[in-house]
Amino acid sequence: xxxxxxxxxxxxxxxxxxxxxxxxxxxxxxxxxxxxxxxxxxxxxxxxxxxxxxxxxxxxxxxxxxxxxxxxxxxxxxxxxxxxxxxxxxxxxxxxxxxxxxxxxxxxxxxx
DNA sequence: TAATTGACCCTTT
DNA sequence: CAAAGGGCCAATT
Numbered sequence: 001x002x003x004x005x006x007x008x009x010x011x012x013x014x015x016x017x018x019x020x021x022x023x024x025x026x027x028x029x030x031x032x033x034x035x036x037x038x039x040x041x042x043x044x045x046x047x048x049x050x051x052x053x054x055x056x057x058x059x060x061x062x063x064x065x066x067x068x069x070x071x072x073x074x075x076x077x078x079x080x081x082x083x084x085x086x087x088x089x090x091x092x093x094x095x096x097x098x099x100x101x102x103x104x105x106x107x108x109x110x111x112x
Numbered sequence: 113t114a115a116t117t118g119a120c121c122c123t124t125t
Numbered sequence: 126c127a128a129a130g131g132g133c134c135a136a137t138t
Contacts, residue, residue, distance in 0.1 A: 024119075059119090123129100124131105
């Protein structure tokens with residue numbers, strides 16, 4: 001059953017603090033689905049807007065936006081991040097904004 | 113049933 | 126730095 005994966009992924013994305021970013025692969029790993037970064041992208045696309053997920057805090061492993069540069073979605077994502085204080089170095093997000101959670105802390109919070 | 117398609121990633125050239 | 130090749134897998138055609 002695939003729906004369970006999505007819930008797990010959404011819960012994990014919800015843990016990303018404002019002003020920080022994480023990669024698709026990182027989310028997959030933290031959600032207990034190593035190697036399934038593509039599933040994370042799919043989960044985000046399926047997530048209802050009412051869920052208000054911090055989707056803009058998820059980007060590629062090289063810290064660039066997943067959307068086509070210049071597209072409406074990319075511009076929106078960029079502005080949302082800037083509004084949170086995330087800094088950019090050209091097309092990519094500054095490394096200092098990369099989320100590095102303590103595993104134990106994350107697992108603790110995911111239990112609820 | 114088979115092929116294609118993603119809001120992707122990693123290692124090796 | 127760029128390209129290539131291989132992984133991944135649910136959903137759609």
